[in-house]
Amino acid sequence: MDDVIIVGAGIGGLTLGLALHAAGIPCRIFESAAEIRAVGVGINLLPHATSELAALGLEPALARVAIETTDATFFNRFGQLIYQEPLGRAAGYDHPQFSIHRGDLQMVLLDAFVSRAGRDRLITGRHCTAVKQDETGVTISFSDGPGGASVGSIRSGVVIACDGINSVIRKQFYPNEGEPRYSGVNMWRGVTRWKPILSGASMVRAGWLSHGKMVIYPIRPAGPDGLQLINWVAEIETPSYRKRDWNRPGAIGDFIGAFADWHFDWLDVPAFIRAADSVLEFPMVDQDPLPRWSFGRVTLLGDAAHPMVPRGSNGAGQAILDARALTSALLESDDPVAALTAYEKQRLDATTRIVLTNRTNPPDAILREVFQRTHDRPFVAIDDVISREELVALSEGYKRIAGYSRDALRTG
Numbered sequence: 527m528d529d530v531i532i533v534g535a536g537i538g539g540l541t542l543g544l545a546l547h548a549a550g551i552p553c554r555i556f557e558s559a560a561e562i563r564a565v566g567v568g569i570n571l572l573p574h575a576t577s578e579l580a581a582l583g584l585e586p587a588l589a590r591v592a593i594e595t596t597d598a599t600f601f602n603r604f605g606q607l608i609y610q611e612p613l614g615r616a617a618g619y620d621h622p623q624f625s626i627h628r629g630d631l632q633m634v635l636l637d638a639f640v641s642r643a644g645r646d647r648l649i650t651g652r653h654c655t656a657v658k659q660d661e662t663g664v665t666i667s668f669s670d671g672p673g674g675a676s677v678g679s680i681r682s683g684v685v686i687a688c689d690g691i692n693s694v695i696r697k698q699f700y701p702n703e704g705e706p707r708y709s710g711v712n713m714w715r716g717v718t719r720w721k722p723i724l725s726g727a728s729m730v731r732a733g734w735l736s737h738g739k740m741v742i743y744p745i746r747p748a749g750p751d752g753l754q755l756i757n758w759v760a761e762i763e764t765p766s767y768r769k770r771d772w773n774r775p776g777a778i779g780d781f782i783g784a785f786a787d788w789h790f791d792w793l794d795v796p797a798f799i800r801a802a803d804s805v806l807e808f809p810m811v812d813q814d815p816l817p818r819w820s821f822g823r824v825t826l827l828g829d830a831a832h833p834m835v836p837r838g839s840n841g842a843g844q845a846i847l848d849a850r851a852l853t854s855a856l857l858e859s860d861d862p863v864a865a866l867t868a869y870e871k872q873r874l875d876a877t878t879r880i881v882l883t884n885r886t887n888p889p890d891a892i893l894r895e896v897f898q899r900t901h902d903r904p905f906v907a908i909d910d911v912i913s914r915e916e917l918v919a920l921s922e923g924y925k926r927i928a929g930y931s932r933d934a935l936r937t938g
């Protein structure tokens with residue numbers, strides 16, 4: 527078999543490379559960046575994704591750099607506890623939930639890929655500009671970076687576009703799609719070195735989007751000074767946004783006003799934000815689900831296929847699940863066109879449901895319910911506002927749609 531060509535060495539591309547290599551299917555990864563640097567801030571991997579990474583032998587390496595998250599804890603903007611539930615192994619799953627720096631995750635995947643498949647299987651400084659297919663294969667053209675000089679083309683029998691939310695290959699198939707769809711919520715993302723909050727492995731969601739919502743979770747174990755690297759995201763409804771660039775710096779003054787009086791016994795939020803190492807700004811965007819990802823010998827994977835708003839901790843995880851499904855499909859069929867069709871059949875509807883649910887009823891729907899029922903005022907007792915059963919139902923409903931309810935993973 528020809529090498530499978532993977533375009534993009536992000537979370538999806540590297541996981542696919544590892545899965546194909548483990549299955550004995552030769553592949554090469556072409557990455558636009560001249561050098562892979564550990565960029566980004568926090569990401570969560572839920573048990574359906576960590577079980578796939580464990581199957582690739584990566585759990586120990588991830589556990590060394592990540593936090594094994596133990597609980598999801600929800601507060602209103604007055605710091606009152608709404609709901610808490612266990613996560614990952616603490617909730618009885620066979621695999622953990624990891625909260626991890628995106629760069630650390632990418633480096634674990636990269637090191638494993640390079641040491642297992644070989645350094646020559648990853649080619650950097652190769653920005654895919656187009657794919658063209660005929661009866662016998664695909665020609666993939668590259669430049670030396672976005673907008674850079676052409677560096678020629680290669681041929682292959684199968685190409686997988688793992689080139690992220692700005693996918694060139696997706697644009698080629700859907701030239702009229704336009705820019706990603708802005709959700710009306712802007713995000714300021716940062717990391718702060720701080721003493722452990724709550725359990726030291728809690729994923730906190732607080733407030734609501736209209737006045738300001740915070741998501742806070744640690745992503746690296748504490749150092750000798752006892753401080754953890756803690757990821758946070760401030761999310762605020764904002765009519766417009768400036769630029770969609772993962773590395774765009776943000777200004778604390780643009781959003782800290784929304785959290786000025788968030789002085790809680792579990793965290794002084796303004797002090798915590800002001801102590802940030804770095805702040806990035808990024809609009810919350812997605813795209814409408816596509817009717818089709820596979821075109822002959824070329825298909826889409828991860829954010830290139832189904833970018834979703836980051837409200838369910840599922841972006842990286844779904845890319846990882848795609849990689850597993852695609853590898854199985856390629857193993858099961860000698861015909862690449864049939865394999866890519868089978869992969870799409872398995873994954874397109876499932877991810878479409880998640881993209882749409884992330885817009886309407888992700889886990890933070892719990893915060894919306896309480897915000898609406900209390901008219902954004904403090905409550906006396908949470909049971910007067912919403913029952914425990916309703917809270918559990920909101921949380922479990924999302925898990926079922928996103929494919930990580932405990933029952934689904936046990937029988938899956």
Ligand SMILES: Cc1cc2nc3c(=O)[nH]c(=O)nc-3n(C[C@H](O)[C@H](O)[C@H](O)COP(=O)(O)OP(=O)(O)OC[C@H]3O[C@@H](n4cnc5c(N)ncnc54)[C@H](O)[C@@H]3O)c2cc1C
Pocket residue numbers: 533534535536537538539556557558559565566567568569628652653654655688689690691692693694715772773827828829830836841842843845
């Ligand atoms: C720089 C960066 C920072 C991020 N930071 C965060 C974060 O802090 N938190 C979070 O939740 N998510 C973040 N994400 C997104 C997150 O990684 C994805 O949502 C998710 O993991 C799905 O992964 P993916 O492989 O589909 O896409 P990505 O992880 O985005 O990977 C896409 C890869 O393709 C490469 N690429 C793009 N175009 C081309 C091309 N034409 N030819 C060749 N290679 C190409 C990119 O350089 C990148 O390495 C970030 C993505 C990037 C690229």
